[in-house]
Amino acid sequence: MMEGMYLGFDFGLKRLGVAVGQKITGTARPLMILSMANGVPIWAEVENLFKAWQPVAVIVGMPPDHGRAKHEAWQGEGVRAEWGVGSGECGMQKALNVFSLELHKRFLKPVYLWDEHLSTREAHSQIAENAFPTRKQMNPVDDISAQLILESWLKCRSDSRL
DSSP states (O other): OOSSEEEEEEEOSSEEEEEEEETTTTEEEEEEEEEEETTEEOHHHHHHHHHHHOOSEEEEEEOOOTTSOOOOOOOBTTEEESSOOOOOOSHHHHHHHHHHHHHHHHHOOOEEEEEOTTHHHHHHHHHHHHTOHHHHHHOOOHHHHHHHHHHHHHHHHTTSOO
């Protein structure tokens, strides 16, 4: 695995959760939640993240396909599906694919799609456990979900040379 900082994204059509992490500690922390317009961010905000953190790679949470076994299913130039979903090109999956390819094209960094299975549920659980009343009322947990996605990826890749 490459040295340096990694950005993690919890992709949604309305919101984009953002986290930053590093290989050395294998940990990540939530950064922010960006607004999305039907799966499209304000690219200047994303560019500011890349300038500030200078990531060596980007990990984007990919919704699980409940009906299929895990496998590499979709790839584009510079984007690799680490855990696959079905090959359907509609709605959320299509928007995620477009977003991932655009990240790679704009910033020339590797983009890894990573299974986000249960990350939102776990984020809600962490908020409830830690009793953040204002956070609980606000409801969005996308940045914490991005943290969990990124930490999962870092943990599974700690012994490999990506």
